[in-house]
Amino acid sequence: MQHLDEGTIHSWLDGALNAEEAARVEAHVKECAQCQAAVAEARGFIAASSRILTALDNAPRGVIPAAVPKRRLDPIVWRIAASVLVVALGSVLVIRERGIGEKIYTTTESPDTVSASAPPVTVLSNQKPAAAPQSANAGSGKREAGSVGQKRSQTAAMGTSPTRVTAPLPPSVMGGNAGTRQDLNKAAAASQVAEQTPRRFEAATGRGSVVSSLDAMADEQPVRVVGRPRALGEKLTLYEVAPGDTVMLAEQVEMELQSVVVTGAGVSLQGATAAAAPEAKRAAKLAPTQDTQRSAQAPAPGPPAASVSFAQTPDGTATLTWRDSASGKVMRLSGHHTRAELEEIRRRIERARTAAADSVKKDR
Amino acid sequence: MTDVERLFRTYNAALVRYLTRRLGDRDWAEEVAQETFVRALRQTSIQNERAWLFAVATNLVRDEARKDVRRRKHLALLAEQERESAVEPEETTLERAQEAAMARKAVDALAERDRLALLMREEGLDYNEIAEALELSPGSVGTTLSRARRRLVESYEALQKSREEREKNAAS
Numbered sequence: 001m002q003h004l005d006e007g008t009i010h011s012w013l014d015g016a017l018n019a020e021e022a023a024r025v026e027a028h029v030k031e032c033a034q035c036q037a038a039v040a041e042a043r044g045f046i047a048a049s050s051r052i053l054t055a056l057d058n059a060p061r062g063v064i065p066a067a068v069p070k071r072r073l074d075p076i077v078w079r080i081a082a083s084v085l086v087v088a089l090g091s092v093l094v095i096r097e098r099g100i101g102e103k104i105y106t107t108t109e110s111p112d113t114v115s116a117s118a119p120p121v122t123v124l125s126n127q128k129p130a131a132a133p134q135s136a137n138a139g140s141g142k143r144e145a146g147s148v149g150q151k152r153s154q155t156a157a158m159g160t161s162p163t164r165v166t167a168p169l170p171p172s173v174m175g176g177n178a179g180t181r182q183d184l185n186k187a188a189a190a191s192q193v194a195e196q197t198p199r200r201f202e203a204a205t206g207r208g209s210v211v212s213s214l215d216a217m218a219d220e221q222p223v224r225v226v227g228r229p230r231a232l233g234e235k236l237t238l239y240e241v242a243p244g245d246t247v248m249l250a251e252q253v254e255m256e257l258q259s260v261v262v263t264g265a266g267v268s269l270q271g272a273t274a275a276a277a278p279e280a281k282r283a284a285k286l287a288p289t290q291d292t293q294r295s296a297q298a299p300a301p302g303p304p305a306a307s308v309s310f311a312q313t314p315d316g317t318a319t320l321t322w323r324d325s326a327s328g329k330v331m332r333l334s335g336h337h338t339r340a341e342l343e344e345i346r347r348r349i350e351r352a353r354t355a356a357a358d359s360v361k362k363d364r
Numbered sequence: 365m366t367d368v369e370r371l372f373r374t375y376n377a378a379l380v381r382y383l384t385r386r387l388g389d390r391d392w393a394e395e396v397a398q399e400t401f402v403r404a405l406r407q408t409s410i411q412n413e414r415a416w417l418f419a420v421a422t423n424l425v426r427d428e429a430r431k432d433v434r435r436r437k438h439l440a441l442l443a444e445q446e447r448e449s450a451v452e453p454e455e456t457t458l459e460r461a462q463e464a465a466m467a468r469k470a471v472d473a474l475a476e477r478d479r480l481a482l483l484m485r486e487e488g489l490d491y492n493e494i495a496e497a498l499e500l501s502p503g504s505v506g507t508t509l510s511r512a513r514r515r516l517v518e519s520y521e522a523l524q525k526s527r528e529e530r531e532k533n534a535a536s
Binding site for chain 1: 381384385388389391392395396399428460461463464466467468470471482483485486490491504505506507508509510511512513514516517520
């Protein structure tokens with residue numbers, strides 16, 4: 001009989017041969033010194049490779065900024081937080097009917113006073129799409145997200161929807177009360193529409209915003225972190241913006257020599273992020289008010305063009321580059337999208353990150 | 365207990381370990397494993413559960429990786445250079461980390477198919493399951509595994525040897 005080939009020996013040792021073949025191999029090995037040696041060697045390889053692979057089990061956790069909480073903590077907490085925001089939102093734009101069709105618009109003093117402080121509240125139900133990207137981004141589960149709802153919300157957020165009356169972002173969600181005057185302007189704009197179609201408007205207001213906003217919240221799909229490729233000198237995060245559609249956010253990371261030495265052992269960039277993380281936390285702590293103001297202003301019509309650059313490769317990969325105003329880091333967002341889409345995605349990511357950062361602060 | 369719960373309880377640990385070994389990042393591995401179970405949720409029936417789960421997880425990793433291969437290659441090269449040029453720290457505290465790093469390097473040096481077959485085998489998949497998950501003929505699994513094991517051990521030993529030599533040089 002011919003000598004056994006290595007594959008057969010491994011199959012035999014792995015118990016993958018049928019009885020007949022196994023008996024044949026066994027009989028041969030008993031008589032053939034050369035194959036006995038080969039079997040011994042194969043056993044050695046099997047044991048050694050198992051041992052080597054076990055060493056991989058001490059893999060580091062992903063390179064996660066402190067601002068991003070573990071996903072599994074999200075759903076319930078976030079849904080509650082989102083509902084609270086929705087209620088707050090409902091109390092911001094209040095239209096009270098008085099006398100003969102005269103309308104007076106009021107805004108509550110702060111989104112933090114969550115109660116519906118204006119009793120006979122009627123709320124523009126048109127704001128549903130506007131509410132959606134905010135509240136849902138705050139973390140409703142991805143699973144309920146329907147692409148239809150998502151598209152609708154996106155359009156609304158991009159301001160192309162015909163129901164744009166109240167679409168500009170309400171300050172309650174963006175975490176600031178800096179927009180009171182703007183709200184009045186918006187409300188005034190809304191009134192014009194409302195006067196044109198009083199009947200329809202009243203009918204629509206009856207249902208209240210909470211229910212519709214909750215609907216929208218379930219519809220909207222939050223950006224989801226699907227991976228963090230390891231890279232040197234920058235932190236990469238892959239976000240899924242729609243099923244099967246992933247974009248990559250690259251973020252500058254300042255590395256210290258110490259981290260590089262530790263990384264020299266080849267395990268991770270943990271040191272680097274650990275060094276970067278407290279900085280981010282500090283920044284967040286130092287400037288909560290600036291933060292909220294910025295987020296209240298920035299998202300509406302898009303960031304100033306000067307700070308953002310856009311490039312596209314022939315294969316269709318587009319990249320948006322900007323400097324994060326909080327950290328000063330250069331951020332790059334790449335994906336197979338148009339500029340407008342990328343900017344929208346950027347806003348969604350920023351909202352998710354802001355929300356995540358807020359929740360981390362609350363946890364502490 | 366629903367079917368997916370049962371699947372999760374039965375296979376999650378092995379799947380996460382497989383993916384962690386494959387990706388070198390436990391969080392990422394858990395994300396991919398979760399996505400795999402979500403996909404399982406959408407299936408009406410799965411014939412060979414273990415083979416199906418490992419195949420889907422493998423494809424999820426592959427699909428993502430394919431998206432930016434060139435960029436990753438470049439970054440991997442940079443990381444490699446950093447590692448090479450880094451000053452070796454004291455061994456006492458980092459010995460395990462160094463072993464892990466060498467193991468990672470040795471595993472990364474394998475051909476993709478060899479690597480996946482080996483990692484699946486380590487999680488207890490039999491030859492038929494590996495063949496199904498990787499779309500190989502069952503007859504070739506033994507050859508694939510024997511090649512993978514030999515190469516893994518040989519390249520690990522080569523790394524070990526060069527490390528020992530470096531240490532010897534540094535000491536003298």
